Amino acid sequence: MKKNMENYVFHAYTKMLFGKNQIDQLPEVMNDYGKTVLLVYGGGSIKKNGIYDKVYTLLKGWNIIELSGVEPNPRITTVREGVRLCKENNVDVILAVGGGSTLDCSKVIAAGHYYDNDPWDLVLDGSLITKALPLVTILTLAATGSEMNKNAVISNLETNEKFGTASKLVIPQASILDPTYLFTLPAIQTAAGTADIMSHIFEAYFGKVKDAYIQDSFSEGILKACIKYCKIALKEPENYEARANLMWASSMALNGLTGSGKSHAWTCHPIEHELSAFYDITHGVGLAIVTPRWMRYILNDDTVEQFATYGHNVWDLPMEEDKFEVAHKAIDKTEEFFKEIGIPMTLKEVGIDDSKLDIMAEKAVRFGGLGDAFVSLTKEDVVNILKDCL
Amino acid sequence: MKKNMENYVFHAYTKMLFGKNQIDQLPEVMNDYGKTVLLVYGGGSIKKNGIYDKVYTLLKGWNIIELSGVEPNPRITTVREGVRLCKENNVDVILAVGGGSTLDCSKVIAAGHYYDNDPWDLVLDGSLITKALPLVTILTLAATGSEMNKNAVISNLETNEKFGTASKLVIPQASILDPTYLFTLPAIQTAAGTADIMSHIFEAYFGKVKDAYIQDSFSEGILKACIKYCKIALKEPENYEARANLMWASSMALNGLTGSGKSHAWTCHPIEHELSAFYDITHGVGLAIVTPRWMRYILNDDTVEQFATYGHNVWDLPMEEDKFEVAHKAIDKTEEFFKEIGIPMTLKEVGIDDSKLDIMAEKAVRFGGLGDAFVSLTKEDVVNILKDCL
Numbered sequence: 001m002k003k004n005m006e007n008y009v010f011h012a013y014t015k016m017l018f019g020k021n022q023i024d025q026l027p028e029v030m031n032d033y034g035k036t037v038l039l040v041y042g043g044g045s046i047k048k049n050g051i052y053d054k055v056y057t058l059l060k061g062w063n064i065i066e067l068s069g070v071e072p073n074p075r076i077t078t079v080r081e082g083v084r085l086c087k088e089n090n091v092d093v094i095l096a097v098g099g100g101s102t103l104d105c106s107k108v109i110a111a112g113h114y115y116d117n118d119p120w121d122l123v124l125d126g127s128l129i130t131k132a133l134p135l136v137t138i139l140t141l142a143a144t145g146s147e148m149n150k151n152a153v154i155s156n157l158e159t160n161e162k163f164g165t166a167s168k169l170v171i172p173q174a175s176i177l178d179p180t181y182l183f184t185l186p187a188i189q190t191a192a193g194t195a196d197i198m199s200h201i202f203e204a205y206f207g208k209v210k211d212a213y214i215q216d217s218f219s220e221g222i223l224k225a226c227i228k229y230c231k232i233a234l235k236e237p238e239n240y241e242a243r244a245n246l247m248w249a250s251s252m253a254l255n256g257l258t259g260s261g262k263s264h265a266w267t268c269h270p271i272e273h274e275l276s277a278f279y280d281i282t283h284g285v286g287l288a289i290v291t292p293r294w295m296r297y298i299l300n301d302d303t304v305e306q307f308a309t310y311g312h313n314v315w316d317l318p319m320e321e322d323k324f325e326v327a328h329k330a331i332d333k334t335e336e337f338f339k340e341i342g343i344p345m346t347l348k349e350v351g352i353d354d355s356k357l358d359i360m361a362e363k364a365v366r367f368g369g370l371g372d373a374f375v376s377l378t379k380e381d382v383v384n385i386l387k388d389c390l
Numbered sequence: 391m392k393k394n395m396e397n398y399v400f401h402a403y404t405k406m407l408f409g410k411n412q413i414d415q416l417p418e419v420m421n422d423y424g425k426t427v428l429l430v431y432g433g434g435s436i437k438k439n440g441i442y443d444k445v446y447t448l449l450k451g452w453n454i455i456e457l458s459g460v461e462p463n464p465r466i467t468t469v470r471e472g473v474r475l476c477k478e479n480n481v482d483v484i485l486a487v488g489g490g491s492t493l494d495c496s497k498v499i500a501a502g503h504y505y506d507n508d509p510w511d512l513v514l515d516g517s518l519i520t521k522a523l524p525l526v527t528i529l530t531l532a533a534t535g536s537e538m539n540k541n542a543v544i545s546n547l548e549t550n551e552k553f554g555t556a557s558k559l560v561i562p563q564a565s566i567l568d569p570t571y572l573f574t575l576p577a578i579q580t581a582a583g584t585a586d587i588m589s590h591i592f593e594a595y596f597g598k599v600k601d602a603y604i605q606d607s608f609s610e611g612i613l614k615a616c617i618k619y620c621k622i623a624l625k626e627p628e629n630y631e632a633r634a635n636l637m638w639a640s641s642m643a644l645n646g647l648t649g650s651g652k653s654h655a656w657t658c659h660p661i662e663h664e665l666s667a668f669y670d671i672t673h674g675v676g677l678a679i680v681t682p683r684w685m686r687y688i689l690n691d692d693t694v695e696q697f698a699t700y701g702h703n704v705w706d707l708p709m710e711e712d713k714f715e716v717a718h719k720a721i722d723k724t725e726e727f728f729k730e731i732g733i734p735m736t737l738k739e740v741g742i743d744d745s746k747l748d749i750m751a752e753k754a755v756r757f758g759g760l761g762d763a764f765v766s767l768t769k770e771d772v773v774n775i776l777k778d779c780l
Contacts, residue, residue, distance in 0.1 A: 005634055007409025012402065018650070019397025211631040213618065214638050217611025225603050241601040244395055248604050257647075260408070 003208040005261035012255040014148045015174040018248065020240075022176045023051070023138060026058045029174045033134045034092025036063045038085055040106045042070045042098045049184055051097055051138060065089050067109075070098065073155045073162065073276050073283070074105035076120045082109035083119055086133065096137045096172075099193075100144025100283075103137050104152035107170035110135050122165060123154045129167035137175040142182060142246040143193030143284060145200060145254030147175035155277060162277035163367065164269070177251065179243035187234055191341040192284025194230040194246060197253045198223055199287040203266040204259035206295075206306055206374045212261045219258045220313045222249050227314070230341050267375075268294055270368020271382060274360035281350045288343045289350070292335035293388040298375035299327055307331065347389045357386045393598040395651035402645040404538045405564040408638065410630075412566050413441070413528060416448045419564045423524045424482025426453045428475055430496045431487045432460045439574055441487055441528060455479050457499075460488065463545045463552065463666050463673070464495035466510050472499035473509055476523065486527045486562075489583075490534025490673075493527050494542035497560035500525050512555060513544045519557035527565040532572060532636040533583030533674060535590060535644030537565035545667060552667035553757065554659070567641065569633035577624055581731040582674025584620040584636060587643045588613060589677040593656040594649035596685075596696055596764045602651045609648045610703045612639050617704070620731050657765075658684055660758020661772060664750035671740045678733045679740070682725035683778040688765035689717055697721065737779045747776045 017025050030037065039055065046052045056064070067082045085091070086109060096106035112119035114131040122128050139147045146152065150171050155162040182190070205219040225245045232242040252258075271294070272286035299307055304323045311317040311330025320326050339345050347353070361382035364370060370377040377385075407415050420427070429445065436442045446454070457472045475481070476499060486496035502509035504521040512518050529537045536542065540561050545552040572580070595609040615635045622632040642648075661684070662676035689697055694713045701707040701720025710716050729735050737743070751772035754760060760767040767775075 004630070005409075007407075007412060010406040010408065011404075013405075014401075015403075016400040017397075018400060019395075022397060211634070213615050213631075213635045214611060214642060217614060218608055221604060221607025221611055224607060228603070240394070241603075244601070245603045252604060 002210050005209050005212045006263055008256075008260040008263075010256045010260050011168065012148055012171075012257070014172045016148065016177060016251065017174065018177045020178055020180055022178050023054055023058065026055065026138075026176065029136055029176075030059065030062065030093065030095070033136075033173070035061070036065070036089060036092045038065050038067060038082065038089070038091045038094045038109070040067045040070060040082060040094060040096045040098070040102055040109070042068070042072075042102050046097050046140065049140075049181065051140070051181065055095070055097065055138075065091065070102045070105045072101050073280055074101045076123065076154055076156045078105055079108045079112060079119050079154060082106070083112035086113040091133060093134045093136060096135060097140065099139070099141030100146040103139075103144070103146035103172070104154060106135055106137070107132070107146070107152040108154055108165065110170055111167065120156060123152075123163050124165070126165040126167045129169050132167070132169040135170065135172045137172045139175060139177050139247065139250075140181045141185065141189060141193055142243075142250035143196040145197070145250050147172060147177065148251040148255040151254070153273070157280070160277045162273040164273070175251070177247050179240055179247045182233070182243040182247060183238045185237070187342055188282070188285075190230065190233050190246070191343050192282045192288070193250070194226050194284070194341065195288035195291075195338060195343060196284040197246070197249050198226050199268055199284075199291060200254040201258055202291060203269060204262050205310070206303070207262045207264045208374065209262040215258050215260060215262065218252070222253050222258065223314045225249050227337060234341060264374055265369040265372040267368070267370060267373045267377065270370060271360075271364045271385070273368070274364045275347075275352060278356055278360060279350070279352050281352070285343055285350060288338040289345055289347060289389050290385065292331050292338070293385050295331045295334065297381065297385050297388065299324070299331070300375075303375060347386070354387070354390060357383050361386060392600050395599050395602045396653055398646075398650040398653075400646045400650050401558065402538055402561075402647070404562045406538065406567060406641065407564065408567045410568060410570055412568050413444055413448065416445070416528075416566065419526055419566075420449065420452065420483065420485070422563070423526075425451070426455070426479060426482045428455050428457060428472065428479070428481045428484045428499070429487065430457045430460060430472065430484060430492055430499070432458070432462075432489070432492050436487050436530065439530075439571065441530070441571065445485070445487065445528075455481065460492045460495045462491050463670055464491045466513065466544050466546045468495055469498045469502060469509050469544060472496070473502035476503040481523060483524045483526060486525060487530065489529070489531030490536040493529075493534070493536035493562070494544060496525055496527070497522070497536070497542040498544055498555065500560055501557060510546060513542075513553050514555070516555040516557045519559050522557070522559040525560065525562045527562045529565060529567050529637065529640075530571045531575065531579060531583055532633075532640035533586040535587070535640050537562060537567065538641040538645040541644070543663070547670070550667045552663040554663070565641070567637050569630055569637045572623070572633040572637060573628045575627070577732055578672070578675075580620065580623050580636070581733050582672050582678070583640070584616050584674070584731065585678035585681075585728060585733060586674040587636070587639050588616050589658055589674075589681060590643040591648055592681060593659060594652050595700070596693070597652045597654050598764060599652040605648050605650060605652065608642070612643050612648065613704045615639050617727060624731060654764055655759040655762040657758070657760060657763045657767065660754045660760060661750075661775070663758075664754045665737075665742065668746055668750060669740070669742050671742070675733055675740060678728040679735055679737060679779050680775065682721050682728070683775050685721045685724065687771065687775050687778065689714070689721070690765075693765060737776070744777070744780060747773050751776060
């Protein structure tokens with residue numbers, strides 16, 4: 001099943017301003033784009049931690065229109081409202097303050113501003129995006145990598161659909177990453193965010209392409225950083241080193257560095273998207289639940305070498321004669337890690353029973369293209385994996 | 391001597407087109423910038439390997455002006471000639487085809503086009519660069535990372551000066567990296583290029599900042615890739631996997647990924663620049679000669695931990711109780727590696743005697759700011775290091 005590295009285009013053009021108080025650069029960054037801003041955010045956390053007031057102080061003289069209340073799984077209804085605000089107010093630039101949800105929502109708003117029909121079309125087909133408003137982000141959660149990439153995931157709760165879309169045109173122009181913004185995160189968000197980062201790595205790392213050494217070594221480095229620093233951040237929420245490395249891991253994990261040249265279909269993300277679409281659970285939690293079960297399910301003679309390498313390079317397991325032994329230990333370590341950082345590791349614990357496994361599996365295979373994944377999966381395979389998660 | 395990670399801005403915006411035949415995208419890439427092109431290249435190798443003809447075929451309809459004969463250590467005289475051609479012909483965009491020398495020369499031409507005085511000013515002070523022509527590159531050597539960064543090094547043989555300059559404005563807009571272009575490289579260029587890549591990593595990796603885990607793990611991955619694939623490329627010049635990983639290593643080693651947050655003065659580069667400025671030797675060869683001697687010279691109680699970590703993480707040396715033991719082995723391994731890939735490892739072999747050590751050391755300390763390096767060096771220190779290289 002070995003394949004050679006494919007051709008690729010790497011173009012991660014976001015200007016990343018990283019470190020304490022980098023928000024002070026906001027006026028200079030925003031100056032490039034005009035004076036009417038749509039400020040997009042989620043719940044009230046940015047009011048509690050002072051970012052909201054800081055933005056208003058720094059952007060004195062700008063015309064700021066607000067869209068607040070973006071949901072953890074951002075909904076197309078909120079996107080529509082944002083597009084309406086942009087069109088009504090002739091917005092020049094979008095400033096998204098929050099985590100991946102707020103950023104993803106803002107991306108589709110940015111594209112929707114130049115689209116005449118329902119923005120849900122752009123979620124279903126990213127190639128319909130032909131122009132977008134410039135987007136600047138201030139990140140408050142280390143997880144999705146949305147701050148430096150072309151991806152956005154939007155939910156439609158009426159139809160139980162949650163899809164990812166992508167366009168180079170919605171890559172943020174600039175992102176401000178201040179690790180101190182992570183100090184006050186609830187523990188579960190630190191943990192779930194880390195699981196999301198790790199899943200982005202896993203999806204690309206376990207693939208048929210075997211000669212992308214640099215991509216794979218970057219992947220291993222990011223995974224080790226996640227494992228090391230998530231535990232520290234949970235014990236010492238204000239540990240700057242831990243927060244800084246997790247925050248940078250978020251951006252590095254899904255900006256093309258680890259996946260370039262390795263373009264197979266992802267697996268755990270499409271499966272998790274169905275869990276969230278039907279049950280609105282936290283994305284990173286869903287991923288953590290599915291990941292080790294998926295790994296165990298696809299472990300076979302073809303894949304064992306890669307799982308053993310993963311165990312050796314990431315978990316420092318000694319390479320043994322029996323590769324399956326190493327591979328199993330690596331997968332067990334992965335599962336134990338997610339437990340240790342406090343993620344509920346069964347579907348039951350997040351309120352999901354076996355009543356919809358069939359429909360979720362069917363949709364994951366159909367929309368996720370799981371037939372083209374690292375290990376090709378049928379609907380029955382996905383049902384089996386989900387049963388292992390119950 | 392431990393320091394915390396500094397704030398940084400990461401903005402590596404070059405569009406990287408990587409893989410076989412990516413040159414076919416050239417017209418689409420060039421379309422963004424107007425129809426009058428300055429084509430910059432070095433010796434005749436691009437005529438032998440067919441790239442020259444391919445460029446003319448692909449850019450039918452463009453107005454192409456040529457600047458050829460860029461030297462391995464590109465000279466300010468050539469930059470001046472390029473600026474003259476740009477101004478005379480109202481050039482819209484520069485297309486640089488070659489290695490770091492051609493690219494660096496093109497960067498200063500691009501900036502010189504908008505500068506009223508002698509472009510040597512821009513080499514002495516990058517902050518004088520306020521505007522630059524767009525630059526597209528086709529890379530034919532894996533070494534300097536110039537294809538994805540803001541740096542350029544230019545020599546002035548009349549004054550025996552060789553200085554680096556930098557400006558965000560001269561970062562290439564797009565770079566085409568086809569690993570098959572490396573198939574026909576002379577062995578010494580493969581080796582010297584690899585030494586250059588590794589030195590870029592070393593300069594940032596050995597520093598006072600200890601908490602930039604992700605930057606450091608990327609560094610270790612790139613070093614391991616260099617060590618693994620340089621040897622393969624020398625044995626099998628047409629091994630695509632080896633060439634692809636070396637080529638990508640070149641870009642990743644000096645685009646900000648490994649040095650962000652770690653902004654101390656470099657050491658081996660300023661020392662080597664004096665060697666090249668006085669003796670016009672190959673940059674990568676000079677670096678390989680200086681590097682292990684520098685490492686040994688600065689090994690002490692403060693630095694031993696980092697050299698031992700380097701030995702363990704890069705050379706897979708077992709971590710022993712005596713850290714100096716591991717550190718010495720790691721440095722020996724580094725020197726042996728450079729020998730093994732065929733680099734002459736003494737100054738004598740490249741025609742340098744002890745007659746100018748003093749003046750070179752003095753200039754390296756003065757212009758390189760070696761007082762602010764990882765380990766602060768005086769002129770006497772540099773003389774001692776150079777004596778160890780004789």
